[in-house]
Amino acid sequence: METRDRKIAVTLFALFLAVRGHAADFEKANDLYDAGRFVEAKQLYEQFVDAGPWSANLFYNLGNADYRIGSPGRAMLDYERALAIAPEHPEALANLKLLREQTHASTLTGPFFESAMLRVREDMWTLLSALAAWTAAICLALLFTRTPRARAGLWFGAIAGLGVAAISVFGISLHTRDRALAVVTAKEVEAHLAPAESAGLAGVLPAGSRVRVLSERGPWTYCQLPEGRRGWVASGAIERVRPGITPVPGVGGGVTPPRTFGDARFRTRAPARGARL
Amino acid sequence: MRFPRFLFILLSVAAARAEDVSVSASLTRQNAAVGEPVQLQIKLNGSSNSGQPPSVAVDGLDIRYLGPSTQMQMENFTHIRRSVTYIYQVVPVRAGTFTIPAVLVEVDGKRLKTAPLTLSVESGAGGGSQQPLDKVGFAEIVLPKKTAYVGEAIPIDLRLNVDDRVHWQLETMPQFEGEGFTKTKLTQPRQESARRDGREYNVVAVHTAITPSKAGKLSIGPLDFTYIAQVPRARRKQGGSIFDMFDNVFNDPTFGANQRMNAKAAAVEIDVKLLPAEGRPKDFSGGVGDFKFTAEGSPHEVKVGDPVTMKLRISGRGSFDRVEAPAMTDPTGWRTYPATGVFKAEDEIGIAGAKTFEVAVIAEARKTAMPDFAFSYFDPASEKYVTLRSEPRPLTVTGAPAPPPAITANAPQEKKAAPTDILGLHYEFGAAHSSFEPLYARREFLLAQLVPLGVVLTLIGRRVLRRSESARAADGLRREKAALLRGLRAESSHAKLFDAAARVIQIDTALGSDRAADSVDAATACQSRRLDPQTAESVAAIFSARAELLYAGGGSGDGRVSAAERNRVIETIAKFSSANGNA
Numbered sequence: 001m002e003t004r005d006r007k008i009a010v011t012l013f014a015l016f017l018a019v020r021g022h023a024a025d026f027e028k029a030n031d032l033y034d035a036g037r038f039v040e041a042k043q044l045y046e047q048f049v050d051a052g053p054w055s056a057n058l059f060y061n062l063g064n065a066d067y068r069i070g071s072p073g074r075a076m077l078d079y080e081r082a083l084a085i086a087p088e089h090p091e092a093l094a095n096l097k098l099l100r101e102q103t104h105a106s107t108l109t110g111p112f113f114e115s116a117m118l119r120v121r122e123d124m125w126t127l128l129s130a131l132a133a134w135t136a137a138i139c140l141a142l143l144f145t146r147t148p149r150a151r152a153g154l155w156f157g158a159i160a161g162l163g164v165a166a167i168s169v170f171g172i173s174l175h176t177r178d179r180a181l182a183v184v185t186a187k188e189v190e191a192h193l194a195p196a197e198s199a200g201l202a203g204v205l206p207a208g209s210r211v212r213v214l215s216e217r218g219p220w221t222y223c224q225l226p227e228g229r230r231g232w233v234a235s236g237a238i239e240r241v242r243p244g245i246t247p248v249p250g251v252g253g254g255v256t257p258p259r260t261f262g263d264a265r266f267r268t269r270a271p272a273r274g275a276r277l
Numbered sequence: 278m279r280f281p282r283f284l285f286i287l288l289s290v291a292a293a294r295a296e297d298v299s300v301s302a303s304l305t306r307q308n309a310a311v312g313e314p315v316q317l318q319i320k321l322n323g324s325s326n327s328g329q330p331p332s333v334a335v336d337g338l339d340i341r342y343l344g345p346s347t348q349m350q351m352e353n354f355t356h357i358r359r360s361v362t363y364i365y366q367v368v369p370v371r372a373g374t375f376t377i378p379a380v381l382v383e384v385d386g387k388r389l390k391t392a393p394l395t396l397s398v399e400s401g402a403g404g405g406s407q408q409p410l411d412k413v414g415f416a417e418i419v420l421p422k423k424t425a426y427v428g429e430a431i432p433i434d435l436r437l438n439v440d441d442r443v444h445w446q447l448e449t450m451p452q453f454e455g456e457g458f459t460k461t462k463l464t465q466p467r468q469e470s471a472r473r474d475g476r477e478y479n480v481v482a483v484h485t486a487i488t489p490s491k492a493g494k495l496s497i498g499p500l501d502f503t504y505i506a507q508v509p510r511a512r513r514k515q516g517g518s519i520f521d522m523f524d525n526v527f528n529d530p531t532f533g534a535n536q537r538m539n540a541k542a543a544a545v546e547i548d549v550k551l552l553p554a555e556g557r558p559k560d561f562s563g564g565v566g567d568f569k570f571t572a573e574g575s576p577h578e579v580k581v582g583d584p585v586t587m588k589l590r591i592s593g594r595g596s597f598d599r600v601e602a603p604a605m606t607d608p609t610g611w612r613t614y615p616a617t618g619v620f621k622a623e624d625e626i627g628i629a630g631a632k633t634f635e636v637a638v639i640a641e642a643r644k645t646a647m648p649d650f651a652f653s654y655f656d657p658a659s660e661k662y663v664t665l666r667s668e669p670r671p672l673t674v675t676g677a678p679a680p681p682p683a684i685t686a687n688a689p690q691e692k693k694a695a696p697t698d699i700l701g702l703h704y705e706f707g708a709a710h711s712s713f714e715p716l717y718a719r720r721e722f723l724l725a726q727l728v729p730l731g732v733v734l735t736l737i738g739r740r741v742l743r744r745s746e747s748a749r750a751a752d753g754l755r756r757e758k759a760a761l762l763r764g765l766r767a768e769s770s771h772a773k774l775f776d777a778a779a780r781v782i783q784i785d786t787a788l789g790s791d792r793a794a795d796s797v798d799a800a801t802a803c804q805s806r807r808l809d810p811q812t813a814e815s816v817a818a819i820f821s822a823r824a825e826l827l828y829a830g831g832g833s834g835d836g837r838v839s840a841a842e843r844n845r846v847i848e849t850i851a852k853f854s855s856a857n858g859n860a
Contacts, residue, residue: 134729
């Protein structure tokens with residue numbers, strides 16, 4: 001018993017030290033950035049990303065470092081990741097807008113209601129759908145146990161719960177579709193009509209442009225492009241906003257991308273922390 | 278026959294010499310307008326002296342001697358009368374009534390005087406000119422508009438209008454100066470005719486254009502035209518006499534005197550406005566006017582890295598000197614070089630024509646269309662900025678794109694090129710997230726769903742349990758009812774018969790509702806079914822008889838139940854059981 005308590009105490013102390021060290025290293029990366037040592041700051045931020053956990057601010061700061069060293073495409077990818085965690089992150093939104101203007105990046109646009117629904121986080125839709133669905137289920141269960149006078153309210157609760165749950169599921173499906181979202185990290189990339197360099201051009205995408213991954217074939221990725229077009233893009237020129245998520249078949253093509261961040265590591269590294277990612 | 282006639286003439290001339298000499302003066306008209314020439318004639322009758330003509334001068338009248346005129350007239354076929362007429366041109370300089378004084382003439386040693394003459398001069402000339410006499414011609418500066426914008430090219434006409442009866446020639450080109458504008462070179466003079474105020478004029482017009490460089494009131498002019506005019510002597514007289522014939526000869530303008538004359542055009546003002554700042558396109562270079570824009574490129578098939586020559590043609594009317602090469606709207610994937618422009622004027626003053634720019638563009642990546650160019654200018658007519666775009670032209674670019682330039686860690690040039698900068702760092706780490714995995718795929722979320730699932734299952738389970746208990750109770754009542762019905766048919770005791778019958782009715786009523794069987798009385802039983810009055814009465818009688826027999830001992834008679842009475846009870850129970858429920 002005494003040995004067990006000692007183990008718990010040691011574990012908690014190690015966790016405390018790790019958290020303190022984590023915060024100190026993050027401050028160190030910020031100091032490097034403030035000192036104009038952007039490359040070192042970027043490397044330190046990337047170590048955080050590899051080690052986890054992440055935060056919207058971590059990706060935001062990494063985006064700033066990428067921008068400072070002249071990688072606007074990667075910077076925009078980092079800002080997109082920050083917004084994937086915190087959709088209302090004001091600084092990430094502002095910097096992303098500025099960089100889109102500078103690079104003339106094109107974005108995927110949809111109907112207004114889709115944009116409005118995507119502004120609500122997927123987790124919120126999930127909680128709302130669960131709450132509404134269970135409310136409907138409980139109301140239906142009570143319908144068979146209560147007196148007739150309470151049945152009207154129970155029917156209303158059940159129908160309303162089912163309606164809200166349906167809307168929430170639609171919101172989740174939109175987010176599910178966006179899990180295949182990728183950003184052009186190269187300065188400029190050509191989209192071809194077929195997975196070959198000699199194929200005709202489907203478009204030219206500036207850095208930071210948004211595409212939606214549909215499927216992959218060797219070094220080529222089939223993408224939905226802005227303005228409703230589709231084309232094949234060199235896989236090394238784009239990177240997913242949310243790595244490690246298996247797209248829903250029919251939406252993202254059922255492709256499971258690698259589960260780590262980073263440039264060269266993206267395509268070659270084995271999933272080391274699969275459960276986390 | 279010829280000799281006697283010649284002798285006669287010689288005799289007549291000799292006789293004429295002997296007659297008296299007289300002198301007279303006359304004006305062709307007593308009324309004239311300023312600038313309108315009138316002829317003064319001083320006639321010497323009976324003398325052929327054509328010596329020095331007398332000088333005549335009057336303030337307000339420009340009197341010039343034109344020449345003599347000699348006449349001979351035969352009187353009564355006996356002698357010839359000779360006369361000499363001195364002809365002067367009188368041109369009124371100003372309005373008023375003028376008196377030409379008596380003129381002293383010396384003829385053959387005699388001093389003779391003419392009578393004074395009066396000439397009335399009005400200010401308005403009969404030909405409609407309102408110019409003073411020294412303005413046989415007048416000059417003017419003609420502007421097409423009174424307001425303009427800075428940078429707008431405005432055509433100007435400098436016109437010299439001269440009475441068409443006057444032979445004249447332009448001596449010097451007009452010169453004018455001013456501040457706040459630039460002007461183009463004057464064109465060569467062009468002659469034309471014009472009718473102004475009912476008078477015909479010969480017009481020399483010189484064109485130029487000015488471009489205001491600042492806002493406010495701009496004054497253009499004044500300017501001077503200098504020309505040599507041959508002033509006509511007088512009007513031709515209409516008549517058929519030999520004197521009139523000679524008069525017309527001398528009045529011909531070709532016999533007029535040359536004069537250097539000057540015509541001054543008054544200054545004109547124009548109101549110049551600044552170009553509006555609102556709505557000014559970023560690529561606006563200062564062109565003001567009305568333009569068209571076309572763009573063509575060649576060749577239409579190139580490889581990556583090969584140049585395409587774009588010809589950007591801007592045509593129309595306006596300030597071409599301010600027109601610069603159109604800008605590429607989206608330079609992504611293109612490399613451009615400075616453009617060269619050539620202007621070809623379509624008028625003399627250079628405000629109409631076409632300016633063509635040639636610019637070499639190089640596709641750094643594969644393209645499917647020529648680059649898009651835009652040209653912006655200000656239209657003074659609509660007072661708005663206009664942006665014209667080139668029409669898309671197909672282009673085929675083949676080959677592999679050049680690799681993007683490596684960006685070094687410091688990349689200072691890109692930072693400097695940014696018009697604005699990004700926002701700074703966040704110094705707090707913020708809420709930690711360990712995954713992009715959606716909430717519904719996480720184990721903790723799925724486990725949390727067990728709570729509401731348990732609630733729902735509990736509710737359903739309770740309902741199932743309750744339903745089974747009720748079913749068991751109902752089965753028991755049905756079994757009891759069946760046993761009682763079987764006993765009724767053999768029952769002979771009044772008390773037992775009515776007790777069993779009432780119990781059956783109670784069970785029937787309880788099975789049709791959620792009431793307990795023991796709590797059912799006759800009224801409750803009758804209300805639970807739609808019974809005819811006779812059956813309801815029989816039910817009530819059963820309950821009443823049972824109560825009487827059980828509690829009041831009224832059933833202690835002979836104790837035997839007749840078959841008819843038993844059948845009525847059984848029939849009542851059957852009717853009760855088969856009746857529909859009220860609930």
